[in-house]
Amino acid sequence: MVPAFEQIMPPLEGETATTTHHSNAGNNGGIDGNKSRVTVVGSGSWGSVAAKLIASNILNITSFHDELKMWVFEETLQSGEKLTDAINRTNENVKYLPGIKLGNNVVADPDLDNAVKDANMLVFVTPHQFIDHICKSLVGKLRSDVEAISLIKGMEVKIEGPCLISTFISEQLGINCSVLMGANLANEIAEEKFSEATVGYRDNREIAEQWVQLFSTPYFMVTPVKDVEGVELCGTLKNVVAIAAGFVDGLAMGNNTKAAIMRLGLREMRDFSKLLFSSVEDNTFYESCGVADVITTCFGGRNRKVAEAFAKNGGKRSFDELEVEILQGQKLQGVSTAREVYEVLRHQGWLESFPLFATVHEICISHLPPSAIVNYSKRKPILPLSEVSAH
Numbered sequence: 001m002v003p004a005f006e007q008i009m010p011p012l013e014g015e016t017a018t019t020t021h022h023s024n025a026g027n028n029g030g031i032d033g034n035k036s037r038v039t040v041v042g043s044g045s046w047g048s049v050a051a052k053l054i055a056s057n058i059l060n061i062t063s064f065h066d067e068l069k070m071w072v073f074e075e076t077l078q079s080g081e082k083l084t085d086a087i088n089r090t091n092e093n094v095k096y097l098p099g100i101k102l103g104n105n106v107v108a109d110p111d112l113d114n115a116v117k118d119a120n121m122l123v124f125v126t127p128h129q130f131i132d133h134i135c136k137s138l139v140g141k142l143r144s145d146v147e148a149i150s151l152i153k154g155m156e157v158k159i160e161g162p163c164l165i166s167t168f169i170s171e172q173l174g175i176n177c178s179v180l181m182g183a184n185l186a187n188e189i190a191e192e193k194f195s196e197a198t199v200g201y202r203d204n205r206e207i208a209e210q211w212v213q214l215f216s217t218p219y220f221m222v223t224p225v226k227d228v229e230g231v232e233l234c235g236t237l238k239n240v241v242a243i244a245a246g247f248v249d250g251l252a253m254g255n256n257t258k259a260a261i262m263r264l265g266l267r268e269m270r271d272f273s274k275l276l277f278s279s280v281e282d283n284t285f286y287e288s289c290g291v292a293d294v295i296t297t298c299f300g301g302r303n304r305k306v307a308e309a310f311a312k313n314g315g316k317r318s319f320d321e322l323e324v325e326i327l328q329g330q331k332l333q334g335v336s337t338a339r340e341v342y343e344v345l346r347h348q349g350w351l352e353s354f355p356l357f358a359t360v361h362e363i364c365i366s367h368l369p370p371s372a373i374v375n376y377s378k379r380k381p382i383l384p385l386s387e388v389s390a391h
């Protein structure tokens, strides 16, 4: 029998309470007959697009207050103006999503406590390395009926094992947390080009429908799936596959090689997810959060782009250096996720069964050259773990 996540890492204190949490968010307009209020915690490119999508919808849902707050990690722009002031003055996130109007009902706020205090629906969308600090500072400051959704890709690795960001948010804040993942390059959705996304929920379909309603537009089609772990792991692990795809591009290995790497990556995503959580559904990998996100990230995403530059430079310039130079303040997720996945694989003794994931990390830390990404004859998995688990 394959060890499931629940067996590796016992439920942490408060987990049962959070997973069975039922909120009245949005069903009658929130507590005391007041209207529901949404706050977006984060204001990078995806955070700004999330704000734009929700802002356009709440104007048409009577149970929601018209105003949408967006918490901004304050920065001073080259002009000397504060980012928050620039967003509120221009209605654009001039640094992370220039040229796109967010909607006049979006109010940027640099004060985290103030931004969340009235909200009963919280959208977490920051790079994952900042969520620990954000959650700690929010303890005891939220409404009692808060529902959350995480758009964050990545995971926290504790000594006991991996912790998904949605679980981390639930545990830290004692609230239910759904997820939204998908083939969603922020700049394309900002331009209202059609795409899809997947909402992963735990057990409350009503809340999932509420999130679907908040995010859906004619150009953004959202589907709910009762598999929060599967959806979130897809969104997290595809960034590791995108790094591998970037190496292939940087070495000009061609389309067949890239397709092979994407297929092997998707298989490792599925096997890894199912080993961690026996509840993960195969069908989740056919949703937007699965195969579609692998495709878009391996062709257009920032992880692919920086990994391509890393390989072109023969691994001689570090990812940190290239991230600063190429992304200009945006954050790379795939390299840290590869390290986190590697730690889990090593801890569990699974390294040999996940040669692609292991190789990506070893290339990132310069233990292997970028060309090692295709050394499959030497590092072939003995048997795919999903097949092992089926026996």
Ligand SMILES: NC(=O)c1ccc[n+]([C@@H]2O[C@H](COP(=O)([O-])OP(=O)(O)OC[C@H]3O[C@@H](n4cnc5c(N)ncnc54)[C@H](O)[C@@H]3O)[C@@H](O)[C@H]2O)c1
Pocket: 042, 043, 044, 045, 046, 047, 048, 072, 073, 074, 075, 096, 125, 126, 127, 128, 130, 151, 152, 153, 154, 184, 185, 186, 187, 329, 330, 331, 332, 333
């Ligand atoms: N951009 C996309 O296309 C996209 C699509 C889907 C999911 N995501 C995910 O959404 C999440 C947020 O990404 P993004 O693209 O909106 O951000 P981003 O990379 O565009 O921007 C970085 C953000 O981090 C903030 N920041 C910097 N230092 C900080 C600190 N110390 N504390 C808190 N915040 C700090 C910046 O102000 C900025 O808002 C990530 O998990 C990402 O993987 C991104």
